[in-house]
Amino acid sequence: MRDEQNQSRPVRRVVIAGGGTAGWMVAAAIARSLGKVLDIKLLESDEIGTVGVGEATIPTLLNFHELLQINEQEFMAATNATFKLGISFENWRNTSEDYIHSFGLTGTDHWTAGFQHFWRKGRERKLASDYGDYCLELKAAQLNRFGHLPRQGINYAYHLDASAYARYLRKYSEGYGAQRIEGKIAKVHTDAASGHITALQLDSGAVIEGDLFIDCTGFRALLIGETLGEAFDDWSQWLHNDSAIAVQTASTGAAVPYTRAIAHDWGWQWRIPLQHRVGNGMVFSSKFVDDDTARAKLMAGITGEQLVQPRVIRFKPGQRRKVWRKNCVAIGLSSGFLEPIESTSIHLIQRAIVRLMQMFPSAGIYQSEIDEYNKQAWAEIEHIRDFIILHYKVTNRRDTPFWRHCAGMAVPPSLQHRIDLFRETGRVFRLSNELFAENSWIQVMLGQGILPQQHHPSADLMGDAELSHFLDSIRSNVARSVAQLPPHQQYVENYCAAYMEEYLAPK
Structure with missing residues (x-):
């Protein structure tokens, strides 16, 4: 009507x-x-x-800037931006257990099955290393390297x-x-x-x-x-955090090409490195901790000169x-x-x-x-809601009331289906126009501790020598590509140099 x-x-x-x-x-x-x-x-x-x-952004912002015909170097100089290859999730699977959710693809898929099936078979035969070793963006993030590659060969976003x-x-x-x-x-x-x-x-x-x-x-x-x-x-029955405290500090070292998300007893802390400063914050549930305790934890974990006073942000x-x-x-x-x-x-x-x-x-x-x-x-x-809930539901942490509550909560049926499907079969799916692709779900579910119970039979068609060669060639190609990339901080400074004078001038 x-x-x-x-x-x-x-x-x-x-x-x-x-x-x-x-x-x-x-x-x-x-x-x-x-x-x-x-x-x-x-x-x-x-x-x-x-x-x-x-x-902190994700790679889709590049599409927006392309539509507007925005010059990347000028934009980065104007916003003191750095490159971002993913997010480092620290203490999420369990205390002292970390993983990276990176952009891009991992390994090479077969038309019948995703790379994770061949990787799992390789782990079973002790022929495969960490899943992240087969992803260019993840290895570059770990080694603090970045550079543009031909044919859009590296997936990235920005900190700004x-x-x-x-x-x-x-x-x-x-x-x-x-x-x-x-x-x-x-x-x-x-x-x-x-x-x-x-x-x-x-x-x-x-x-x-x-x-x-x-x-x-x-x-x-x-x-x-x-x-x-x-x-x-x-x-809020699934996403319990309702508060954040944000503060900015001066940079004290080279900017890394990833966001840090550090889990705490009742939430998590972000660290976002820009060219001139670091954005810090604590996201938490007011049902499990008060503002003063969260603020004290945040301030104890920052480095560099404090540039602004911490401020509390409430949200639902x-x-x-x-x-x-x-x-x-x-x-x-x-x-x-x-x-x-x-x-x-x-x-x-x-x-x-x-x-x-x-x-x-x-x-x-x-x-x-x-x-x-x-x-x-x-x-x-x-x-997107389901993907975020996944980070809290699938965890081995049981050390605090917050994490026990998250692990024990019922989740939307749409999310439970994805979890069960991956755990039981190793399969993931993506509907049209969904933001997070299969590799994102795989990286987070593996990173949070879900190992599929089985793999696709296509992986069984490879003998040990063939499977080993397949996996080793991917890992070697990733390692060679990453070795050719310059340090992230150096690349940013050189890339933005032509425009920095304009945006550093006194306003």
């Missing part, structure tokens, strides 16, 4: 409520694509801070300064016609008949009218939540049941939040933007299009 109130009203005025990473990513994409035919305004206040801790990224995208967006308006939103005007948002009124009294409104107001969700009353599905894991309602689309924290363990926040912003551009309602807003957008958004977030 189409929205009779708006189906004949073309969308010509887009109003983005809120800046930060989400707001300026939206502005950049819409302005670059449709800036010549749309009036694009972004409302934000210098008095309202942003969360600004989504500083989120506030600097928003500034960079603001300049980019304004270059394509987006207009920034300073001020706090004091009132949201709606149409009495349709319930659609008609305008946002600022504390200055200015009224900004629009046809389509993008809610990037963060956890407050001023438009989608407070005004339109869209319900929120709480997922979950998702709006509908992220597009009437003429309002929620993007970023206003749509929902999953904790940052797999660096998915910026990816979800990006996916929401791409989906909106593909379904942009230029001729008018139709309910069928809203329904399809919401259907796709929900399917995507559920998959």
